[in-house]
Amino acid sequence: MPAVVITFSNCTGGSAKTSTAAAVSIEFAKTTGKRILVVDIDPQRDLSKYFGFDQPEALEGQSNVVDVIKGNAPAKAAIVKPVIDNEYRGVDLLLGADHEGAALEQWIASSSLPAMYMIKALRPIINDYDVILIDGPGSMGIVGQGAAMAATYVVAVAVPLMKEVRGVTELEKHLIRLNDDVRSEINLPPLEVDGIVFARSPVRVPRQSPNAVRTGGTHYHDIIEATTEAYPDKLLLPFIRTSITVPDAYSAEMPINVFEPDDKASQDYRDLAATMIERGFTAPKTRSLAA
Numbered sequence: 001m002p003a004v005v006i007t008f009s010n011c012t013g014g015s016a017k018t019s020t021a022a023a024v025s026i027e028f029a030k031t032t033g034k035r036i037l038v039v040d041i042d043p044q045r046d047l048s049k050y051f052g053f054d055q056p057e058a059l060e061g062q063s064n065v066v067d068v069i070k071g072n073a074p075a076k077a078a079i080v081k082p083v084i085d086n087e088y089r090g091v092d093l094l095l096g097a098d099h100e101g102a103a104l105e106q107w108i109a110s111s112s113l114p115a116m117y118m119i120k121a122l123r124p125i126i127n128d129y130d131v132i133l134i135d136g137p138g139s140m141g142i143v144g145q146g147a148a149m150a151a152t153y154v155v156a157v158a159v160p161l162m163k164e165v166r167g168v169t170e171l172e173k174h175l176i177r178l179n180d181d182v183r184s185e186i187n188l189p190p191l192e193v194d195g196i197v198f199a200r201s202p203v204r205v206p207r208q209s210p211n212a213v214r215t216g217g218t219h220y221h222d223i224i225e226a227t228t229e230a231y232p233d234k235l236l237l238p239f240i241r242t243s244i245t246v247p248d249a250y251s252a253e254m255p256i257n258v259f260e261p262d263d264k265a266s267q268d269y270r271d272l273a274a275t276m277i278e279r280g281f282t283a284p285k286t287r288s289l290a291a
């Protein structure tokens with residue numbers, strides 16, 4: 001059975017995609033016992049850092065994601081076991097690379113099937129895992145598009161601001177273009193925004209009765225309303241709260257929920273992972289009734 005692939009995407013950087021991919025992967029491994037792989041495609045390789053690989057290029061003879069994309073190494077050669085607490089074994093990492101983002105875009109663009117680069121890179125290992133989480137880049141350039149192409153589920157991660165909700169619409173436009181230009185031509189099912197995560201939230205928005213949130217203003221109500229209206233059933237709750245411990249966890253090279261399991265952001269990630277599992281994000285996609 002091929003792995004289910006979840007790609008965390010957005011059209012902006014700094015929306016907590018990487019922090020979310022790291023934390024959610026740990027929760028999935030802990031609570032489902034499934035074989036999990038996280039893929040670091042960002043040239044800043046923050047995801048690799050979260051799993052203790054600060055300078056992957058310093059590891060002699062170690063292949064990385066760019067080697068795999070360029071066909072210079074098999075995917076297996078770029079997969080490492082994070083050296084964090086025993087309790088959190090079960091997440092493998094496809095190692096990031098300190099590459100020039102624009103150069104990789106160019107390299108992929110000049111290949112014969114640019115949109116397929118990630119599908120191709122993952123194909124040899126797709127049966128070795130149950131769930132693969134891709135930490136997409138902060139834009140929908142060629143690298144971001146290919147990361148989305150490999151997805152069973154596309155999850156947008158955004159900070160709860162109106163401008164960011166519009167970023168989700170931007171992402172959706174890119175997916176529609178991929179559907180029209182590529183996927184329909186080769187008989188792949190259409191992509192859509194399957195879930196929306198709001199992170200770095202100053203307020204607590206729980207799983208239950210999100211509209212009960214009291215902030216003294218109407219902004220967060222408006223965000224929830226606008227999102228629910230534009231994307232019925234796609235909002236994944238709770239919001240992940242802002243916590244000063246998240247940057248500390250990054251410096252300590254650990255996902256927040258390994259670094260400080262009782263932190264409020266860790267609690268939120270635990271609940272978010274539960275929501276995602278309940279909604280079927282770790283299982284193969286069944287065609288929605290509307291399709």
Ligand SMILES: Nc1ncnc2c1ncn2[C@@H]1O[C@H](COP(=O)(O)OP(=O)(O)O)[C@@H](O)[C@H]1O
Nearest residue numbers: 013014015016017018019200241242243246247
């Ligand atoms: N819940 C949070 N609370 C506080 N800071 C956060 C939180 N989530 C992410 N951050 C910080 O925001 C910045 C961007 O997060 P990151 O996960 O790297 O986003 P992206 O991958 O989308 O660029 C980082 O400095 C990170 O430490």
Ligand SMILES: [Mg+2]
Nearest residue numbers: 017018042046
């Ligand atoms: Mg990132």
